[in-house]
Amino acid sequence: MKNWFMLALVGQDRVGIVGQITNALYRGGCNLGEASMLRLGTNFTMMMMVNTQLDESALISLIKPAADQLGLHLHLDQIEGELHPHPEPDVKIVVHGADRAGIVAQVTGELATAGLNILDLETGVGGSNEKPFYFMHIEGSATLGMETLQRALEKLKETLQGNIEINLSPLETFDL
Amino acid sequence: MILSLLTYPDPLLKQISQPVENFDDELRNFLSHLEETMRAGPGGVGIAAPQVGRFQRIAIIDVSGGKKVTKHHGRLMLINPEITDWEGFEIAREGCMSVPDYTGNVIRATHIKLTAQNERGELQQFEMEGYEARAVQHELDHLDGLLFLDRLVSRRHDLFQRKTYQQKK
Numbered sequence: 541m542k543n544w545f546m547l548a549l550v551g552q553d554r555v556g557i558v559g560q561i562t563n564a565l566y567r568g569g570c571n572l573g574e575a576s577m578l579r580l581g582t583n584f585t586m587m588m589m590v591n592t593q594l595d596e597s598a599l600i601s602l603i604k605p606a607a608d609q610l611g612l613h614l615h616l617d618q619i620e621g622e623l624h625p626h627p628e629p630d631v632k633i634v635v636h637g638a639d640r641a642g643i644v645a646q647v648t649g650e651l652a653t654a655g656l657n658i659l660d661l662e663t664g665v666g667g668s669n670e671k672p673f674y675f676m677h678i679e680g681s682a683t684l685g686m687e688t689l690q691r692a693l694e695k696l697k698e699t700l701q702g703n704i705e706i707n708l709s710p711l712e713t714f715d716l
Numbered sequence: 717m718i719l720s721l722l723t724y725p726d727p728l729l730k731q732i733s734q735p736v737e738n739f740d741d742e743l744r745n746f747l748s749h750l751e752e753t754m755r756a757g758p759g760g761v762g763i764a765a766p767q768v769g770r771f772q773r774i775a776i777i778d779v780s781g782g783k784k785v786t787k788h789h790g791r792l793m794l795i796n797p798e799i800t801d802w803e804g805f806e807i808a809r810e811g812c813m814s815v816p817d818y819t820g821n822v823i824r825a826t827h828i829k830l831t832a833q834n835e836r837g838e839l840q841q842f843e844m845e846g847y848e849a850r851a852v853q854h855e856l857d858h859l860d861g862l863l864f865l866d867r868l869v870s871r872r873h874d875l876f877q878r879k880t881y882q883q884k885k
Contacts, residue, residue, distance in 0.1 A: 715811045
């Protein structure tokens with residue numbers, strides 16, 4: 541099938557979103573590639589690679605009835621798609637502390653300068669209303685080497701003065 | 717001779733392997749081909765007979781070349797191996813020659829006790845830890861038709877939320 545699209549759908553979570561959307565795609569002759577689907581807050585978010593003979597407008601017509609019925613916003617981009625080697629993360633970074641604005645920006649900004657290519661990032665907020673805490677889990681590649689990343693992290697720790705815990709550990713893949 | 721590898725989703729990889737009964741030259745000849753095949757692989761530290769389509773309880777392990785691997789038993793021919801004791805657990809990312817281009821997080825025991833026969837049929841006992849213990853558990857799974865894909869833990873959910881975060885009314 542000639543076309544690959546990145547299809548993103550977001551809306552209030554309810555039972556049946558994945559089933560209805562993927563069935564609409566399947567009945568329309570589409571094949572799914574990699575996908576990420578998860579609940580964020582009370583919303584359900586889906587992002588998936590779709591392989592199809594359809595062009596952009598035909599694919600939108602295929603999805604729109606189900607998306608509208610489920611109250612989902614839809615976004616579609618044509619992309620390059622093929623089976624490809626997956627980059628392996630070689631570093632994991634865990635960050636947590638009392639919640640405040642700017643944690644992600646500060647941490648990822650510094651680490652990007654030190655060569656961190658983020659492959660997977662998730663964050664969450666927990667705790668009570670009065671004392672919320674924030675955590676972030678990053679997996680990525682240290683493109684400028686682990687030492688450069690480690691130095692940036694030490695600098696970051698000084699700047700943050702112990703208000704945020706931030707830990708870097710190498711991720712090893714066991715080829716067996 | 718490098719043997720050809722079965723790769724997922726070949727259903728033969730789900731087959732359960734049978735015990736070895738004859739410790740003869742044919743077996744030892746096969747073991748040398750199996751070892752050559754293992755060493756030609758990307759990791760080169762472990763292989764199980766069913767990966768090359770021979771459904772017998774045979775695995776070869778050698779983690780001695782690994783960086784940071786301190787405790788190991790060198791090159792081991794494991795025939796009819798049985799894990800008799802498990803302790804501790806650890807999540808780590810594994811890849812497999814039979815599952816090209818995919819890796820995933822798997823929980824394995826950090827310490828194991830193992831009995832196995834060698835290529836002459838002599839029964840041996842081992843205590844293993846770390847990388848070697850992980851490699852053995854991974855290869856022995858092949859003998860029972862299991863791949864690391866059957867044991868994946870979620871990449872996203874190493875950290876579990878215990879309860880739903882609720883707004884106070």
